[in-house]
Amino acid sequence: MGLTQQQVQERIDQGLTNETDLSTDKTTKEIIISNTFTYFNLIFLIITVLLCLVGSFRNLTFLPIVIGNTLIGIIQEVRAKRTLDKMNLLNAPHAIVVRDGVKQKIETEQLVQDDEIILEAGNQICADAVVVEGSVQVNESLLTGEADEVEKNPGDELFSGSFVVSGQCHAELTHVGNESYIAKLSQEAKTMGSGEQSEMIRSINQIVKWVGIVIIPIGLLLFYQSHFINHETIRRSVTATVAAIIGMIPEGLYLLTTIALALSTMKLASRKVLLHDMKSIEALARVDVLCVDKTGTITEPTMNVKQIICSKNGKNLLHTPEELQELLVDYTLASNDNNATMQALRTFAENDGATPHRMVVERYPFSSTTKYGAIVFTEGTYILGAPEFVLRDAYATVEEEITTFTKDGDRVLLFAKYAGTDLKHGLTEEVIPLGFVILANPIRENAKQTFEYFNNQGVAIKVISGDNPGTVSEVALQAGILGAENYVDATTLDTAAKLRDAVEQYTVFGRVTPKQKQKLVKALQIKGHTVAMTGDGVNDILAMKDADCSVAMASGSEAAAQAAQVVLLDSDFAHMPDVVYEGRRVVNNVQRSASLFLVKNIFSLLMAVFSMVLMITYPLEPAQVSLISMFTIGAPGFLLALEPNKNRIEGRFITNVLLKALPGGLTDVIAVGALVMLGSVFGLPDASVATAATLVLSVVGFMILFKISEPLNKMKYGVIFLNIFGLVFSGIFLKKLFALSDMSNRCILLMVVFGFAAESLFRYLTLIAEKLRARYEKKQKYTGYKRKRKLRR
Known part of the structure; x- marks a missing residue:
């Protein structure tokens, strides 16, 4: 009979429900706090106070940008959260419960202690329970790491977080909510939902971390040198130090990444694709091997x-x-x-x-x-x-x-x-x-087009199925999967060596057990591949758990959908190209825009070191740095991040970004450093030299923008010329706001000479960087080749 409605209400009043405090999603309050109270915002606050104290209000031009960045970050993250919340409701786990003698399907959070639930194959056990009637085979690998199935009979305990592989039983809930096994385990480990950060996020965090460490000592040294050694006024020393620090802070880089991921999440949600983790979009974009099951992926879920x-x-x-x-x-x-x-x-x-x-x-x-x-x-x-x-x-x-x-x-x-x-x-x-x-089992109507897309994109397909290998091979051939005629019976792969050799040799694997699926995924990863696993049943969960990215069909088992990072809510495999495209667009565009931000950071860091070594005051003012950042980095970087981009991701994020940014950063330092030295030799006023340096940096900035934007199209030309117009307009009509002064003929001549020289310098440094990159990639390929030969031996 189960509990009566009165008994259920009593337990709800006592707080004995299956709700937990372990939500991995940020609340709106947490989003506001995480975007507002950041380390760099604290630095900006201190800088603002210092500039106000010395009366340099003109140099507060960075403040609207910082406030705007913070607000945009909050708004976009909240929008993405609301979209994901709605999608999660559609994909919320449910359970069959018996109350008042009637079977009901309710959300697992609405269960209470002592409820009687019915469990069958494909269900994830949502709270600790004891078997009352029936028998089930349970996989507890997500808790224990052991993949063996455990038989549970009347009187045996069922632990939340495990899933039913086969059988059916009635079970009574013993511990719910925060008292359940999985909740206690998660609280103890404090790792639930944290997951491993993607390479892009990890690289950006690394950049931000090192910048955060170096700006304080460099700022103190610059102020000390300017005020106590060069005997500049407090105001001049503060503004020079602030200009250097502002230049070193990548204030828009993290925001750019957050917005790009949030917009992609919302775009995919409109196509019925749910991302349990926004970072998983990058993992899927880097995939070069896609493992698919036959039933429900290549074919329709029904037979x-x-x-x-x-x-x-x-x-x-x-x-x-x-x-x-x-x-x-x-x-x-x-x-x-x-x-x-x-x-x-x-x-x-x-x-x-x-x-x-x-x-x-x-x-x-x-x-x-x-x-x-x-x-x-x-x-x-x-x-x-x-x-x-x-x-x-x-x-x-x-x-x-x-x-x-x-x-x-x-x-x-x-x-x-x-x-x-x-x-x-x-x-x-x-x-x-x-x-x-x-x-x-009919093949999906759009299977051929989907697999053709992956073939064109250089993503290898591996079909891993429990069915007869001949059958699976024939179905894969009909679906247009390249190499589908190369198949093997997985029962013959009884050693680790045979398995390692087979993953490169064969496309179709038949009669595969769940444990073998997991081993096949690991074997591919050992050989240096980034692997995505799609599935819809409990037999796919172990492999999905170990894959770099896991994709589940919502029409399959609930346990698989909850274990996956990406869920296709309408179970349409044809959405996979959309997910891969969005991932590639985000990573490639953020990588390109990140190079723009790092040019400024490299220049400011090296210019600060140059100033300290030569015992000169940092030549620029904060308002001038803000002007350059706004029109050559910030605005174009954000606009270019929204561009279509389906290029395959190659190489490491941080290496790609640094090699693209170094030529521009070095060109800026050499050009401005030489301009400052010659300005000192000719006795030019500091204000005129700073204006000339600002204009040279602007010219170099647009050269970098043209180079990074290649191949150019109408939209990119539009973005670049719009920002050139904005810079020219600000330089003519807002020159006082951005600390731009009139220049003598000699100063103008120096500026023109260094502008032309910077073009040649940037071109040659770019060629050197490209050669270094080619050598690095060749070395990486050789290392990978040696590793493969070693594995074969």
Whole structure:
């Protein structure tokens, strides 16, 4: 009967619900705090106070940009959170609970202690419980790391976080919410949902960390030198130090990344793609091997019974196909399995209008490990499963009978009689084939286009399935997967060495157990591949957990959907190119824009060191740095980050960014350093030199912008010329605001000379950087080749 509504309400009043405090998502309050109270915002606050104290209000031009950055970051992150919250509601885990004697489907958070729930294959156990009735096979690998299935019978404990592989049972909840096993484990470890950061986020955090460390000592040294050694006024010393510090802070870089990821998350959500983790979009963009299951990914999730035929070997037990059909219908009606195969058989039985004729003694649910299930009737034991696993060494006796069907891409199951009654220790007695169930599983309508996209993008496809390898190969060929004719029976891959060799040699893997799926993913990763795993069943979870990115179909098991980083809510595999495209667009564009930000940081850092070594005051003012940043870095960087970009991601993020930024940063330092030195030699006023340096930096900034924007198109030209217009307008009509002064003819001449010289210098430094990059990539390839040879040996 379960609990009554009154008992449920009593437990709700006592707080004994299944809600936890372990949400991995930020609240709106946490988003506001994390964007407002940052280390760099604290630095900006101190800088603002110092500038106000010395009366340099003109140099507060950076303040609107900082406030704007903070507000934009908060707004975009809150918008992304609301979108994800709505999507998560659609994908929220549910449970079948018995209350007042009636079965109800409710969200798992609405469960209370002592509720009676019904668990079956594919369900994730949502709270600690004890089995009351029935029997299930449970996988506790997500908790213990052990992949072996554990049988749970009445009286046995079920731990939250594990999932049901096969069977069905009624269980009573013992510990819910924060008192459950998974909640306590997560609180103790403090790692739930943190996950490993993507390379892009990790690299950006590293840049921000090192900049945060160096700006304080450099700032103190610059002020000391300017005021106490060069004997500048307090005001001049403060403004010079602030200009150097502002130049070193990558204030827009982290914001740019956050906004790019948030916008992509919302764009994918509109296409019914849910990202459990925004960072997973980068992992999928870097993927070069995509592992897919056959059923539910290449093919539609539903099957239908195409044909039932008698086996030649079972003629001494069966006389007519009608007898086989009757036995099979009895088996179907007696089974508690709810997988796609059994649903197809149930549909067939319902259309047949049959009723059970035999009494059930015991049920052995289908298991992905054994590849069969069984029912013990009073008159004997019957097995339904994969022919190779049921017959083992005797498979050759029926292989010829089913070859025609496997070549057509049909799924073939063997229905057989077992001489024994106890299957707890495997098949130890004789198995007599009675007949075969031929199942049709149509290929998804847009499968060919989807796999063609991945072929063109250089992403290798590996089909990993529990079905017959010949069948899977035929289906993969029909779906247009390259190399699908190269297939292997995974039962022959009984050593680690064979498995490692097979992952490069074969495209299709048949008769794969869940543990082997996991090993195949690891073998690919060892060989240096970035691996994505798609799946829809509990047999895919172990592999999905170890893959660099996991993708689940919402129509599959709930446990798989909860374990995955990406969920296709409409179970349409054709959305995969959208996800890969968005990832590539975000990473490539952020990488390009990050180079712009780092040019300024490299210049400011090296210029600060140059000033300290030569005992000169830092030549620029904060307002001038703000002007350059606004039109050559900030605005174009954000606009370019929204550009379409489907190029494959190559190399490491931080290496790519630094090699692109170094030529520009070095050009700026050399040009401005030489200009300052010559200005001192010719006795030019500091204000005129600073103005000339600002204009030279602007020219170099646009040269860098043109180079980074290649290949150029109409939109990029529009972005660049719009910012050139903005800079010219500000230089003419807002010159006082940005501390720009009039220049003498000699100063103008120096500026023009260094502007032209900077172009040649930048070109040659870029060529050197490109050669260094090519050498680095060659070295990486050689290292990878040596590692592969070592692995082969």
